[in-house]
Amino acid sequence: MHRTLLQRLVLRLVALGSSVFAVLVAVFIMLRLIPGDPVTAMLGEESRAADRAALTHCLRLDLPLHRQFLGFLGDIGSGTLGRYCDAPDQTVAHEILQVFPYTVALACSAFLLAATVGIGAGVWAARRAGSGVDLTLLSVGMIALSLPAFWVGPMLLLLFAQTLRFTPPPGDAFLGWTDLIFPALAIAPAMAARLMRTTRSSMLDVLSAPFITAARARGVSGLRLSVKHALGAALVPVVSVAGLQLGGLLAGAIVVEKIFARPGLGSLMLDGLFARNYPLVQGCVLVIALLFVLSNLLTDLVHAAVDPRMRSEGA
Amino acid sequence: MRGRSLYLRLGGGVILLLVAAALLAPLVAPFDPSAVSLADQFATPSWRHPFGADESGRDLLMLLLHGTRVALGVSIPSVAISALVGIGLGAVAGQRGGLIDGLLLRAVDVALAFPGVLLSIFLLFLLGKPSYTGVVLTLSLTGWASFARITRAEVLRQRGMSYAEAARALGLSRGRILLRHLLPNCASALLSQTSFALGAAVLAEAALSFLGLGPYGAPSWGAALDQGASFFLIAPHLAIFPGLAILSAVLGFNFLGDGLRDHLDPQQGFA
Numbered sequence: 001m002h003r004t005l006l007q008r009l010v011l012r013l014v015a016l017g018s019s020v021f022a023v024l025v026a027v028f029i030m031l032r033l034i035p036g037d038p039v040t041a042m043l044g045e046e047s048r049a050a051d052r053a054a055l056t057h058c059l060r061l062d063l064p065l066h067r068q069f070l071g072f073l074g075d076i077g078s079g080t081l082g083r084y085c086d087a088p089d090q091t092v093a094h095e096i097l098q099v100f101p102y103t104v105a106l107a108c109s110a111f112l113l114a115a116t117v118g119i120g121a122g123v124w125a126a127r128r129a130g131s132g133v134d135l136t137l138l139s140v141g142m143i144a145l146s147l148p149a150f151w152v153g154p155m156l157l158l159l160f161a162q163t164l165r166f167t168p169p170p171g172d173a174f175l176g177w178t179d180l181i182f183p184a185l186a187i188a189p190a191m192a193a194r195l196m197r198t199t200r201s202s203m204l205d206v207l208s209a210p211f212i213t214a215a216r217a218r219g220v221s222g223l224r225l226s227v228k229h230a231l232g233a234a235l236v237p238v239v240s241v242a243g244l245q246l247g248g249l250l251a252g253a254i255v256v257e258k259i260f261a262r263p264g265l266g267s268l269m270l271d272g273l274f275a276r277n278y279p280l281v282q283g284c285v286l287v288i289a290l291l292f293v294l295s296n297l298l299t300d301l302v303h304a305a306v307d308p309r310m311r312s313e314g315a
Numbered sequence: 316m317r318g319r320s321l322y323l324r325l326g327g328g329v330i331l332l333l334v335a336a337a338l339l340a341p342l343v344a345p346f347d348p349s350a351v352s353l354a355d356q357f358a359t360p361s362w363r364h365p366f367g368a369d370e371s372g373r374d375l376l377m378l379l380l381h382g383t384r385v386a387l388g389v390s391i392p393s394v395a396i397s398a399l400v401g402i403g404l405g406a407v408a409g410q411r412g413g414l415i416d417g418l419l420l421r422a423v424d425v426a427l428a429f430p431g432v433l434l435s436i437f438l439l440f441l442l443g444k445p446s447y448t449g450v451v452l453t454l455s456l457t458g459w460a461s462f463a464r465i466t467r468a469e470v471l472r473q474r475g476m477s478y479a480e481a482a483r484a485l486g487l488s489r490g491r492i493l494l495r496h497l498l499p500n501c502a503s504a505l506l507s508q509t510s511f512a513l514g515a516a517v518l519a520e521a522a523l524s525f526l527g528l529g530p531y532g533a534p535s536w537g538a539a540l541d542q543g544a545s546f547f548l549i550a551p552h553l554a555i556f557p558g559l560a561i562l563s564a565v566l567g568f569n570f571l572g573d574g575l576r577d578h579l580d581p582q583q584g585f586a
Contacts, residue, residue, distance in 0.1 A: 027437075100581045134382035142322075142573065148518060150525050151540060151558030154547045158554070248430045255432070255522050259544060266433070270526070273440050288433075 011021060012300070016293045019038035023289045024282070028069055031278050042086075058085035058223025059278070071278040080277030081286070092283040099263040100287070106256075106264065107249040110184040114191035115242060121192070122238075127226050129204055134254050141196050144189035153259035183256045198241045202234040209233070235306045243299030323574025326510075329567030337383040344377040355511050360552055361467065367552040369542065375552065379560045382536040386564055389450055390516035396455035398509060401462025402498075408463070409470030410493050419463060426460035432522055439528050447530040450523060452517050468500035501578035508574040514568030521561045537562045 036175035039055050040047075060071045075082040081092035125137040146303055160182075189297050206212060207230055215229045272280035358368040366375035408419040438453040439445060473479055474497060482492045523529045524537030536557045543553030 011383075030437055030441060035439045100390055143562075143566060146514065146518070146562055146569050148521055148558060148561050148565070150522065150537075150544070151554070151561065154544050154554045155558065158547060159550050244428060254436075255525055258526065269433075270436065273436065292428075 012297070016296065020286070020289045020293055021303050024072075024286060025069070027282060027285045028072065031281060032065065034273075034276070036276050039279055041276040051094060055085055063308055075279070076286065081283035084279075092279050095280065096265070096268065096283055096287055099265060099268050102263050103253070103265045106183050106187070106253055106262070107246065109180055110187040110249060110253075111242075111246055113184055114188040114195060114245075117188070118192035118195025119199050119235075119238060121232060122196040123203055123226055124159040125196065125200045126203030126207065126234075129200075134200075137196065138200075144193035147189050149186045149190065150255040150259050152189065153182065153256055156185055179260070179262070183253070183260050183262055186256050186259070187249065187253060191249070193236060194241060194245065198238050199234065202237045203230060206230045206234040232306055236303065238308075239299060239302050243295055243302075246295040246298075286292065320574065320578065322570045323578050326549045326567050326570030326572070326574050329563055330571055333383050333387065333564055333567065336380050336471045337387050340380040340384055344374070344380055349573065357551070361388075366556045367550065369539075369553055370546055370550075375539075378534050378539055379536065379556060381534045382539060382560060383478070383564075385524075385530060385533045385535045386517045386520060386561075389447070389454065390513050392455035393451045393458060393507060393516050394512045396451070397458035397512065398462050398505070398531050400455070401464075402466045402505065405463035405466025406493055408496060409467040410474065410489060410497070416467070419467070423460045423464050426457070427464070431457045431519060431575045435519065435523055436526070436528060439523070447533065450520060450528075450530050453523075454519055456557070457519070458512055458516065461512065462505070462508060465504055466501060469504050470497050473497045488517050503576070506579065507576035510568050510572030510575060514565040514572070516557035517564045517568065535566075543584055 029232070032080060038059060039052050039061065043051055043055060060068050063071070072082070075092075079093060081096065084090045084092075121137050121141070125134045128134045203226070207226070211233075212230055220229060253264055254270060256262070257264040257267040265288060269281055269284035269288070271277075272284060356368065356370060360363050360367045364374050364376065365380065368374055370376065404419055408416040434457050435453040438456060439449055442449040442452070470493070479492065479496060482496050487496075520529060520535065521537030522538070524533075524535035525541045527538075527541065528536045529538055539557040540554060540561070543550070543555075543557055546552035
């Protein structure tokens, strides 16, 4: 079956859109199944019946479930993602937009760090396969894979801010470089290790492929051979792994956000869950799901860029 | 390869130590969460308290020893459940193929792509109060997918081999071929996966406890690290040792898994 690029793109977007919708429905239902009453959570046990009724109405909890869901879709359509009942000029979208830059900055810097180190180390290990360098890199990777990010964080602070007095302890300027580099350094090791292992084994496969032997026969060798000839082909599985991790980063940074008292999407959602703030949780999940889909699309695009087969074959 | 058998020994040794610690903890150091001693508050490591004491003067070594029981007590049953479910589904999908296989592959993809911590958090809220059973259940719900994927791939691979063909030619039933011939040959891959999964479960339990969603009131390493992290500038040992405990357990399981894979299946290894 041959489709044009546009047709494939539309099909892909429809598929991704429907998975976002499915996630929204699932979260909407899950939230209503969670024990605990949002009205009690907000007003306390000894609130007046009239206040409770007003809040219940404002939260649309007096409506049947399908009407509640339609209301939520309406909030998405209006771009507010829901207004707060106690502060009508405050919207969920506003609150999410406030933490959004922090999440993106952290995810991108951790990702760049991990990709550079991981892919570089993977290529190096593959070129020296079986040597002491390879074994050391593999062992270091294994340790990095086992490091709890929520332990690395305090250890970095202890070392650099407390003992060496290299940097001031992180303060409130969350986008300053020290305030970004420590959380990124705490998240990156495990990602880098996964990327290194994938790059290494993929490189080993490619290095034994006939086209590499042909390049060798033409006299290409050394770094030029591994980077210019082999790496491009070896990157295909690496991109898949990296794409999955980018998606996970956006939500998985919760523990690190907690250590560094750093705002972020994950923490916002967790706070929302504890407070039984349905609109906030729904909004956060929507944004996380959209980011997931976006990283998925990005992965496909990069795949198409590094692997010519992906461009010509039907979706 | 020598470096690899070192992994096996190192990992196996660490895990044996942890199991011994878990079994012996109540005998060596009775757990008494109320044993508050203000004189020992934030005591630094010494002979009396080899790892120091926490903010209410409890011995950190005692707490971490009992933490071994929580870490293994959560990870072993949760991995057992996810292995049973994952291996069952993966084996059937691998042997039957077709629609069942397609559906399972989709489910596995979704389960693996979704960030585990996030899913666990939602499930824990759904179950209500944080509890031991709740943590075990949520971890099994997020862990089955890798077992299913590996079993399916291995069964597919084994099914194409000539011994499997011979078994079919002899007229053995599908179930018998699967249980007596194919699955035993997947054992080495599944054994190392079990070890990796145990490591991942220890890490996940620690992360959930760190977020305050772990087994309620249990002396979990993650909870100890959470407590320690708030005081780590005045009492660094409170953050250092719980983290080292988590790291050594996870690393032990990962080394053991890697070592097992190379030991049991030398052709497969080196990935």
